[in-house]
Amino acid sequence: MGWLFDPAHWSGSTGIPVRLVEHFGYTLLTLVIGALIAVPLGAFVGHTGKGGFVIVGLSNALRALPTTAVLILVVLWAGLGDFPVYVALVLLAIPPIMAGTYAGVRAVDPVTVDAARGVGMRESGVLLQVEIPNALPLIFGGFRGAALQVVATATIAAYTGAGGLGRFVFDGLALQDFGQMLAGAVLVALLAVLVDLGFAGLQRLTVSPGLRPVGTGGKR
Amino acid sequence: MPGYAERVKVFGIYIQGGPIGVVVATGGIRRVIEFRAVTKRFEDGTIAVDELDLTVEAGTITVFVGPSGCGKTTSLRMVNRMIDPTSGTILVDGKDVLTVDPPTLRRGIGYVIQQAGLFPHRTVLDNVATVPLLSGWDKRKARTRAAELLEIVGLDPAFGKRYPAQLSGGQQQRVGVARALAADPPVLLMDEPFSAVDPVVREDLQNELLRLQAELDKTIVFVTHDIDEALKLGERVAVFQTGGHLAQYAKPAELLSAPANDFVASFVGRDRGYRTLTFLHADVPVHPVTTARLGERVTITDWTLVVDEQNRPKGWLSGVDGEVEVAEKDLISGGSLYDGTTLRGALDAALSSPSALGVVVDDAGAVTGVVQAADVIQALAKARAAGEVPK
Numbered sequence: 001m002g003w004l005f006d007p008a009h010w011s012g013s014t015g016i017p018v019r020l021v022e023h024f025g026y027t028l029l030t031l032v033i034g035a036l037i038a039v040p041l042g043a044f045v046g047h048t049g050k051g052g053f054v055i056v057g058l059s060n061a062l063r064a065l066p067t068t069a070v071l072i073l074v075v076l077w078a079g080l081g082d083f084p085v086y087v088a089l090v091l092l093a094i095p096p097i098m099a100g101t102y103a104g105v106r107a108v109d110p111v112t113v114d115a116a117r118g119v120g121m122r123e124s125g126v127l128l129q130v131e132i133p134n135a136l137p138l139i140f141g142g143f144r145g146a147a148l149q150v151v152a153t154a155t156i157a158a159y160t161g162a163g164g165l166g167r168f169v170f171d172g173l174a175l176q177d178f179g180q181m182l183a184g185a186v187l188v189a190l191l192a193v194l195v196d197l198g199f200a201g202l203q204r205l206t207v208s209p210g211l212r213p214v215g216t217g218g219k220r
Numbered sequence: 221m222p223g224y225a226e227r228v229k230v231f232g233i234y235i236q237g238g239p240i241g242v243v244v245a246t247g248g249i250r251r252v253i254e255f256r257a258v259t260k261r262f263e264d265g266t267i268a269v270d271e272l273d274l275t276v277e278a279g280t281i282t283v284f285v286g287p288s289g290c291g292k293t294t295s296l297r298m299v300n301r302m303i304d305p306t307s308g309t310i311l312v313d314g315k316d317v318l319t320v321d322p323p324t325l326r327r328g329i330g331y332v333i334q335q336a337g338l339f340p341h342r343t344v345l346d347n348v349a350t351v352p353l354l355s356g357w358d359k360r361k362a363r364t365r366a367a368e369l370l371e372i373v374g375l376d377p378a379f380g381k382r383y384p385a386q387l388s389g390g391q392q393q394r395v396g397v398a399r400a401l402a403a404d405p406p407v408l409l410m411d412e413p414f415s416a417v418d419p420v421v422r423e424d425l426q427n428e429l430l431r432l433q434a435e436l437d438k439t440i441v442f443v444t445h446d447i448d449e450a451l452k453l454g455e456r457v458a459v460f461q462t463g464g465h466l467a468q469y470a471k472p473a474e475l476l477s478a479p480a481n482d483f484v485a486s487f488v489g490r491d492r493g494y495r496t497l498t499f500l501h502a503d504v505p506v507h508p509v510t511t512a513r514l515g516e517r518v519t520i521t522d523w524t525l526v527v528d529e530q531n532r533p534k535g536w537l538s539g540v541d542g543e544v545e546v547a548e549k550d551l552i553s554g555g556s557l558y559d560g561t562t563l564r565g566a567l568d569a570a571l572s573s574p575s576a577l578g579v580v581v582d583d584a585g586a587v588t589g590v591v592q593a594a595d596v597i598q599a600l601a602k603a604r605a606a607g608e609v610p611k
Contacts, residue, residue, distance in 0.1 A: 115337030118302060119351050119399065120327035133341045208341035210383030 003179030004186065014167070016187065022163035023191060026154040030086060031147060034093030039139070042098040046105025046135070047127045055102050059095040067092055067153055075160050085157040092153055093146040100142015104135025137211060140203045144196055151192040155184070165191065252278050253299055253407065253439065258308030260294050260464070268294040270464040272308070277456065281433055281440045285450035286460030286467075286487070292443045294464075296409050299441065300329045312407060327355055330400030330408035330438070335416045336392040338384035344370070344395050345380030351403040362402075369398040374428055390421035394428070401436070410442045414449070426452055447488055451475070451495065459484050473499035497564035497600070504566045504599045506580050506589035512537065512546050519543045523575035526551055531586035533557065533579050557581045558591055563603075567596040 003009065010016050045051045067088050074084035108131050116130040132139075158166030168184030171177070253276035260269040269291040276282045284292035297303040298310055301322040310317045317325055338347050348366035353359065367377045373394045384392055393413060400408055414422045426449065433440060444450055450457050451472040459475065461467040461483050468480035476492040476499070479485035489495070511525045512518045514534065524537045526546055535551030537544075544550075555572025558565045558580045569578025570593040577590035 109337075109340075111333065111335050111337040112339060114302070115331070115333055116339070117322075118300065118326060118331035118333065118337075120323045120325075120354055122323045125354070130339055130341075134339075208383070210341050210343070210385060 003177070004183035009183075016183075019163060019165050019167055020187065020191065023151070023154055023157075023165040023188070024195075026082075026085060026089065026157055026164055027147065027150050027191075027195060030089040030093050030150050030154070031097075031143065033086065033090050034097050034146060034150075035143070037090070038094045038098035038142075039101050042101030042142075043105055043127060043132065043135075046102045047123070047131060049106075052102070055098060059099050062091055062095045065091060068156060068159070071156055071160060080161050082157070082162055084160055085154070085162055088156070089150050089154060093150050096145040096149070097139075097142045100145070101135065101139050104138030104142075105131045107138060108134045133208060134211065136207045137203070140199060140207070144199045147195050147199060148192050151195055152188060155188060252276065252311075252313060253441065254309075254311040255295065256309045256311070258295070258298065258305045258310060260291070260298065260303065261306045268464050269298070269305070272464070272466055274458060274466060274469055276439060276441055278439050279437045280455040281429075281442055281453050282456045282458065283450040283454030284441065284443045284458050284460060285445065285447055285454075287462060288445060290460035290462050291464035292445075292458075292460045293411055295460075296411055296441055296443045299407075299409055300326045300331060302326075323354075327351055327403065328405050328407070330403075330405040332393075332396050332400045332408065332410040332413045334412040335389075336384070336396035336413075338392055338395055338399070340384050342383075343380060344375075344382050344384065344387070347384065347395055348380075348398045348402050350399055351405075355403055365402060366398070369402050370395075372401070372432070373398045388421075389417045390425060393417060393425060397429070397432075401432075406439060408438045408440045410440060412443055412445070415444065415446065422449075429453065451488075451498070459487060471499075494564065494567075497567055497596075498562050500563040500600065500603055501561065504563070504591050504595050506591060507577075509577065509579075509587070509590045511587060514546050514548060516546050517543055518546060523577065525554075525575075525577075525579065525587060525590075527587055530584070533581065533587050536573075536575050538575065554579055557585075559583075563596055563599060566591050566599075567593060570596060 004016075012018070042055065045055050070091060071084050071088040074087045078084055105127075112130060112134065113126060116126045121129060154164050155166030155169055157164040158170040165184050165187050168180050168187070172179070172181030172184060255272045255274045258269055258272040259267065261267050272291075272295060284295060286292050294303055298305050299312065299317065301317055301320075304318065312325075312329070338344075339350070342350075345363055345366045348369050349359075349362040352362035352365055357365070367380055370377050370380055375391065375394050375398070379387065379391065379395075384395070387395065393416075396413065400410075414425045417425065430453065442450075442453055444453075454472055456469065457472055457475055458469045459467045459480075467487075468475060468484045470478075470480075473496060475484065475488055476496045479488060479492075485492075509525050510522065511527050511531075513527060513529070518524065519542060520537060522538075526534045526537055528534055533554055534548075535553050537546060537550060538552065552574045554574065555578070556565070556569050558569035558578045560580060560582075566578055566580075569580070570576060570591055571578075573579065573590075575590075577592060579587060580589045580591055582588050
């Protein structure tokens, strides 16, 4: 573990802080792009109940794609850089987010949805004011699953010459520097835990106390 | 709210009248709902409602009752366009509902469903404020109104901060009613609202609805499969038959005394003769009764009614000869009490009393005398002779 705690590795443009920020940046942007694609799709299909097979088929197909293969394919087509990394990671993030959103919206009690329409909400209101807020716990479940996978997989960015914590893993491997490799792996795990904690906090802030299991909250 | 608030007692509940100028009921607006040759055929070909012609009178509780699959809920849901008819017309206050955009139509019609259907992620107060907020009220005004509504349906406004999951089934249904009333709609649709709560709570909620209706004067359509609930709540009752036919549309007393066909006769039940008494209010002679208080020394000769300090019945005393001290342990508990309203109450009091004497009480619960079963039968005969029993 000596490598990890060597002050020399904690500064400069190739130091640990810079790589952490890069890695976090890949994760964040990937999740944002993934959400912009997966949440509307999952919510729409969940709300209308039409096209459930598309969700299942698309999720399974995307899950079956080997991320490294996708990365290499896009590199061959578009050249080196961040773009192929994002394509590969976004394809990885979409299935869990989409499945979580779809399942969350589907799981809202039909009586609640009937009441929402019955009191005079428009379809957009039913979705945004009732279905999505009630689906949030499952949507967060999808995001947290996606985030863990993306943090872990973002190491492959280094494979195409980009940055991130994967640098330490790939450089360590090339140099037979197992200390550096181990440090990279530990930092990835640490970042994954931190990102998950961040989501947990966000979930606490945004999910209504009325949706927590009875007896564990809600009373303030 | 000491100082400025004025509390007005209306039908046993207190309504807070503050400086904001609280409106409890608009009154005045009366709606009629008309079904004209309405048919609903589902995609699979089943006919849920068949050529329904029916007029719901303004300011009444009209109950749609029938077995499952008789089209009662479908008929109700066509009024606020949760379902659209295959053919025919539904008019609310003379206006064809199909010409109104569904969300706009629904905001003007209160809707209460089984299991309340509250929004679990919103507080009770925000649940009640839903329709005012959808109709563009500002948040403060909507919440003030919601808090009033909680009081009107008999809930402590402190419940407003809770979430639906923290309430009992009965409380949730009260919130459901409050939510439906929030924008003060003239029409209220209630789809089996009380069928998911236990019998005791159900009776509470039914009485509460009757009390509210006496005050609010809405046009209410109430769907149930429970004939007792229908007869209790309905001013007019529509009995639906399997296949979506309207079998009979009449006042409760008439359903019991003159069912239109065998289906209605069997649906209203075998003790309908006894139930008919619920709708008769003939005078039954009240006889004096010997009473005694606890701790008193009395000479018992016949059945003696033991009462408390306020003259309220405690139980009966019998079978002890000579002078005794009246003690709690010797009391034989009594039957139901007759409050002077319906013949059914009088007969039941007499039949359920150990002394065969039905105890009559006044509004304060004090004993005024006793009635006998034979007198009730005689009163029934008299009412029949006078043509008061519907044929």
